[in-house]
Amino acid sequence: MLKVLISPLGVGDTKANVRERQYQMAKYKFGNEITEEPFILSILIKKLKVDKVIVVGTAKSMWERLYEYYAKKVDEFDEEYWIEIGEKVGKSKYDNYELSESDLKRVGEIIDKYLKKINPNAVGGSKCKIIKYGITEEEIWENFDLFMNLINEVNDGDEIYLDITHSFRSIPLFMYVMLEFMKYFKNVKLKGIFYGMFDVRWEFGGIVPVVDLSPIFEISEWIRGMYEFTTYGNSYLISKLLEKEDKEIAEKLQKISRYIDANYLKELREEVKNLKPLLDDKKDKGKFLKYFIPELYKFIERLKYEDSDFEFQISMAKWNFDNKKYSSGYLCLTDSIFWRLCELYNLPPIHENRETMKGIIYNPCLNKYPAFGAIKDIHYRRLRNIRNKIAHADVSKKGDEFNPENDLKDVIDLLKNIELPDFDKVIEELKLSVKNNPNEKTLKLLKNILNMQIIKKIIKAYNFEDNEEYWNFVRNYLLNRNSRCNSEKLREIINIFHKNINSVDELEEAFDMLNNTKDEELLDSLALQNAIMHYAKSKLSNAYNVEDKEDKEMFRWILLNKNLCSKNNILSEINANYFKIYSNRFKPISNEVINASKEIINLLNKDLSEISEDIPFDVIKREYNKFYNNRR
Structure with missing residues (x-):
């Protein structure tokens, strides 16, 4: 990693006689030190x-004085060479350069010797570059090429320092473009942009402040980071910058x-939802954050995270x-069709429900319904192949032509106000079809619908919320095949839920029994207590990242340990509610027990990370072992 300084050299005195030209001395203040020198360099x-x-x-810059200054510093001043380059500088004009870069090779070598004198570890490699005046477009592009070729003078990881004090005002612009390129393709680090403020020296007693710009x-980095995030969702630059502020x-x-x-x-929806209150608290904070927050609000509003799925x-x-991310766009658009059907049939967004909706749309016996036919047409004939081509990165064949704007509009127009057939009619139509023409697909679809109806009936019976969390609880825990039950009817329903039904008559009987x-x-x-216990064990095991089967059993035990649970607010509430459920597990169910179970389910779907911070796992393990050792 090298430290590289890039500095422009001004014209200074314009006299043709080399002995008469002088570079103006100035008192520079850098940090707390004041030094008088001819060059800020x-x-x-x-x-x-x-x-x-x-x-x-340029060829008119005061190269001979630069050479003289450093040559005398290392006791290698050559007057003949000094006069030679000085005369060439004096004769050079805008349209006639007498001086070339090869003439200045010795200047670079002298600078290197000086660098090694003050820093023996300096690597060297200094060079002098001659630019055009940049009056015409052609000259501007020549100068651009020169600055871009400076990229070859640096290596990955080098630290770059820029001096923009002297010479043409266009040079800082070229340096900016060059540095942008270097940052992205050479991975260099900008360590300083220095400017000697000659215009204000009279206000500071003739002293020129040297400032780091x-x-x-960095402001341009903020702007780029803000644009990349709000346009492409790429936060890697802006989040790095924001670490300093928030x-x-x-x-x-x-x-x-x-x-x-x-x-x-x-996950995206949840994070966007949580971002908004953070922004509300920090509207006027930070050097740049306060300008970024309004754009973040616009970004959030576009995503409609508070609306339906x-x-x-x-x-x-x-x-x-809109941002040309077609692959993600088509994945969202295509799958939105089946999630919309879940919404219209009041089903929460879980994978099994989505697959059931897909099975309904693609079942031939339901083609009689125009709504299903229209949905199948737009999904099968237009979107499915595009979606699959994207999802599977298919290299075997060409993909279909696509028109995102039209496809998006047509899906919205179709599904916004579509009228679907009554779900009970759909079930009856499927039953009739499988009676007349038994087939495994329709039979399996009906079994999935039966299980869906079972879950809905359980949710209604227990007065649970009809959402994803409660569906998962009922399906995986309350309807678990190993669940302990007092109710024979519930046991019968659980058995049906897990049974492979292979005949139409058996399926018809199951629907009738459920109805x-x-x-x-x-x-x-008892079934509710058992389900809550296993649900809590699973959620807490995940919160602690515990996979060992025996270790997981500790989380069943902790549910009734008031002392340990009191160390965390969430666990304390879970403990109090679980005690109500556990104490009444052999009694007829009450509203108090149902409400306690709902409270626990809601608590376990919050952020549980604080639990492991308040009660480390080794503490639980120690207390658990102590408890069982005392019982022996």
């Missing part, structure tokens, strides 16, 4: 201890960016299409 070299210097100037370059928002944006890239819509997916499809079952027949205190 010499101040920077001493302070920064750079490895090499690249000096840029690198924060201005680490919490920086981490939140990193998560949002990862979820956008992976198309993890559930379908609206959110459609907003993500549109956002992706004739009363809600109160499904209520069971």
